[in-house]
Amino acid sequence: MQEARMGASLLRLFFHDCFVNGCDGSVLLDDTSSFIGEKNAAPNRNSARGFNVVDDIKSAVEIVCPGVVSCADILALSARDSVTILGGPYWDVKLGRRDARTASQAAANNNIPSPSSNWNQLISRFSAHGLSPRDLVALSGGHTIGQARCTTFRARIYNESNIDSSFARTRQRNCPRATGSGDNNLAPLDIHTPTYFDNSYFKNLIDGRGLFHSDQQLFTGGGSTDSIVRGYSNNPRSFRSDFAAAMIKMGDISPLTGTKGEIRKYCRRVN
Numbered sequence: 001m002q003e004a005r006m007g008a009s010l011l012r013l014f015f016h017d018c019f020v021n022g023c024d025g026s027v028l029l030d031d032t033s034s035f036i037g038e039k040n041a042a043p044n045r046n047s048a049r050g051f052n053v054v055d056d057i058k059s060a061v062e063i064v065c066p067g068v069v070s071c072a073d074i075l076a077l078s079a080r081d082s083v084t085i086l087g088g089p090y091w092d093v094k095l096g097r098r099d100a101r102t103a104s105q106a107a108a109n110n111n112i113p114s115p116s117s118n119w120n121q122l123i124s125r126f127s128a129h130g131l132s133p134r135d136l137v138a139l140s141g142g143h144t145i146g147q148a149r150c151t152t153f154r155a156r157i158y159n160e161s162n163i164d165s166s167f168a169r170t171r172q173r174n175c176p177r178a179t180g181s182g183d184n185n186l187a188p189l190d191i192h193t194p195t196y197f198d199n200s201y202f203k204n205l206i207d208g209r210g211l212f213h214s215d216q217q218l219f220t221g222g223g224s225t226d227s228i229v230r231g232y233s234n235n236p237r238s239f240r241s242d243f244a245a246a247m248i249k250m251g252d253i254s255p256l257t258g259t260k261g262e263i264r265k266y267c268r269r270v271n
């Protein structure tokens with residue numbers, strides 16, 4: 001990988017695909033004059049990235065095996081390979097998903113959780129897709145890699161009290177208080193090992209160093225997930241195996257099979 005962050009971006013793309021009408025490649029479709037896709041939904045606009053890498057993988061695969069491998073499966077495999085290459089677990093990826101001929105900006109806005117979510121909102125967004133509180137906590141461990149824009153964590157670092165004060169000060173240095181200044185400045189989601197897939201995210205939560213309001217909600221957020229966070233912070237092996245299992249579960253959300261959907265030729269547009 002030329003850029004370590006790309007692994008994080010590809011992992012997130014898979015999440016943003018699966019949570020919106022299932023793992024069907026819907027997130028990859030470009031807007032056109034007659035079609036509104038998901039790329040400009042609030043959680044994706046100026047934020048989701050990695051589309052060119054998916055295009056490169058797809059064209060390489062089409063050369064050797066045309067019309068067989070869906071864009072949805074490429075997202076699933078890219079997410080797994082990203083995690084494994086960055087030091088995380090390996091799992092066998094189920095394949096055979098087909099690609100959607102539609103996408104829904106409204107469904108993207110309504111299904112992908114916001115970083116200002118509280119504990120109940122997180123639980124319910126995940127349970128709507130058959131994912132348990134334990135799956136929520138394990139999958140949130142994906143925030144052990146990658147970067148976030150100032151606008152997604154500004155409110156937390158200036159206004160919240162359940163945050164380590166030196167961590168808040170560190171983040172404030174590159175994320176000005178005023179909306180509109182430095183909105184796109186980046187900070188790592190995991191202050192310790194932002195390009196390594198480990199269990200450091202859970203240690204951060206225990207230290208009050210969750211970057212998003214939603215992250216910190218999983219520990220001392222008033223819900224019942226504190227013991228799961230403690231477990232993953234003490235036992236990296238249980239995090240690795242639960243993360244892999246939860247990724248398989250997430251990858252099972254409403255796949256298109258049989259004669260539903262299509263195998264796209266280009267991931268950015270329907271055939």
Ligand code: HEM
Nearest residue numbers: 008009012015047113114115139142146147148149152214
């Ligand atoms: C639990 C609810 C979740 C919320 C509220 C959330 C929210 C966010 C936000 C706001 C960002 C930064 C976006 C930006 O700067 O524009 C982000 C980045 C990221 N998220 Fe999540 N996320 C959640 C769950 C997940 C899950 C389940 C995964 C994967 C298993 C994941 C993987 C990532 C990764 C890897 C990044 C960094 C991407 C990059 O560097 O390009 N997130 N998330």
Ligand SMILES: [Ca+2]
Nearest residue numbers: 017020022026
């Ligand atoms: Ca989708």
Ligand SMILES: [Ca+2]
Nearest residue numbers: 144190193196
């Ligand atoms: Ca890490």
